[in-house]
Amino acid sequence: MTRESRAQAADQQQIGERLRTLRLQKGWTAREAALAASREAPEELNISTGRWQNWECDQRKPSLNLLPILARALDTTPEYLAGWRDAVTHNITEKSSTKTTDRDALDTLGLSDESLSMLKVSDDAMAPDFTRGDLVLVDASRNQVMSAGVYALTSGGAPLIRFVRRELGQGVTVYGNDEKHAPPQHFSDEAFSALEVIGEVVFTGRWLIER
Numbered sequence: 001m002t003r004e005s006r007a008q009a010a011d012q013q014q015i016g017e018r019l020r021t022l023r024l025q026k027g028w029t030a031r032e033a034a035l036a037a038s039r040e041a042p043e044e045l046n047i048s049t050g051r052w053q054n055w056e057c058d059q060r061k062p063s064l065n066l067l068p069i070l071a072r073a074l075d076t077t078p079e080y081l082a083g084w085r086d087a088v089t090h091n092i093t094e095k096s097s098t099k100t101t102d103r104d105a106l107d108t109l110g111l112s113d114e115s116l117s118m119l120k121v122s123d124d125a126m127a128p129d130f131t132r133g134d135l136v137l138v139d140a141s142r143n144q145v146m147s148a149g150v151y152a153l154t155s156g157g158a159p160l161i162r163f164v165r166r167e168l169g170q171g172v173t174v175y176g177n178d179e180k181h182a183p184p185q186h187f188s189d190e191a192f193s194a195l196e197v198i199g200e201v202v203f204t205g206r207w208l209i210e211r
Helices: 003-025 030-040 049-056 064-074 078-082 102-108
Strands: 116-120 135-139 149-154 160-166 172-175 185-187 196-205
Touching: 003 030, 003 049, 003 064, 003 078, 030 049, 030 064, 064 078, 116 196
Parallel strands: none
Antiparallel strands: 116 135, 135 196, 149 160, 149 196, 160 172, 172 185
């Protein structure tokens, strides 16, 4: 593999990772992200769920003319998606130092290590975004569902990682990617209050070693 092809592969992987990260921050499925991007695109341009998933999985790379459309849908900049800058938006002040500590990163994101806890995903209802055994960081200070996001929930059993969306009318919808095994459930505000919202998922990862 030439240096140029290695660089292209790295750029493609970075775009896929950033698309996935920003989508999950909005609490969207791949289908919802594709619909949001389609609303920003010209009518003749079709952005399907499969096309979006190919971008995230690094099977395809969105063309440069698509980056502004995807950026508008995800509230970011084309430069960030392309990997040309590390700030998600132009409003974030970049640090002069080329290195940053973990605490600096948490401060930038408005997170406190005192409210973070690590949980293990217990099922595959959120696959391919999260699969059984994945590790997630949950921010316990974000235990009020004010907007769509990925949350850790429990009713006394093992914590479940699910998309949670507050509806415009009333109530809350809880759903996963696998509608067969985790169909969308709508709760009234009173019924939803019976569930414990452990917090919002802010990071996911996998161990690269076995213990």
